[in-house]
Amino acid sequence: MVRLVAQSRWTLACPPNQMACPIAGLNFGFRKKDESDIELYLQRLTDRREIAESIISIKPKFRYGEIKGILFGTLENIEPDIILLIIDSAQAMVIMRAFGFATGNDLTFRTGASSNICAYGAIISYLTELPNLTIPCAGGKRHGLFQDSD
Numbered sequence: 001m002v003r004l005v006a007q008s009r010w011t012l013a014c015p016p017n018q019m020a021c022p023i024a025g026l027n028f029g030f031r032k033k034d035e036s037d038i039e040l041y042l043q044r045l046t047d048r049r050e051i052a053e054s055i056i057s058i059k060p061k062f063r064y065g066e067i068k069g070i071l072f073g074t075l076e077n078i079e080p081d082i083i084l085l086i087i088d089s090a091q092a093m094v095i096m097r098a099f100g101f102a103t104g105n106d107l108t109f110r111t112g113a114s115s116n117i118c119a120y121g122a123i124i125s126y127l128t129e130l131p132n133l134t135i136p137c138a139g140g141k142r143h144g145l146f147q148d149s150d
Contacts, residue, residue: 001072002117003144006086011073021139024118028070029062044138045113055113060124082125084117088149092133099131109133116140 001012016030022040025031033056041052071078087095099107108130111120116137124132136146 001070001144002084002086002121002140003146005072005074009074009077011071011077013069013071015069021118021143023115023139026056027059027061027115027119027123029064029066032064041114059112059115059119060127061119062123082122084121086146086150095131096133107131107133111135114138117144117146 001014004010005012016025016028019025019028019030022031022036026033026037037056038049038052041055042049045055046052073080075083085091085095096107099105110124110132111134114137116134117140120132120134136144136150140146
């Protein structure tokens with residue numbers, strides 16, 4: 001959805017029952033964690049159950065039912081709670097410097113083994129009210145068509 005809005009300038013909504021990515025659905029609190037989450041990580045990321053459980057537990061996420069859906073759009077069309085920017089490394093440098101010079105603080109780069117666009121892009125920024133720099137996850141690259149330069 002992030003890539004579609006960036007390319008098409010559409011406004012898109014996603015209620016809980018239409019989230020295609022099961023990992024994002026858990027992160028946004030659209031569903032409760034169950035054994036399928038552990039199994040998914042055991043298939044894709046690790047062969048150790050405790051690692052799979054840790055990856056799921058440390059991710060920034062909303063509580064089950066905390067939000068009712070997601071609305072994506074351009075700044076011209078909606079009043080956002082957060083802003084996601086798709087940038088390259090040169091643009092990231094400008095943003096890091098501008099943030100540092102404007103606030104006197106470091107711009108964080110917090111990311112994880114998965115959920116980099118939803119948990120470490122959108123959700124962490126919403127919850128902390130601070131910007132975070134991250135890279136696309138496998139799903140973002142595979143399904144969202146994010147490139148190596150994004």
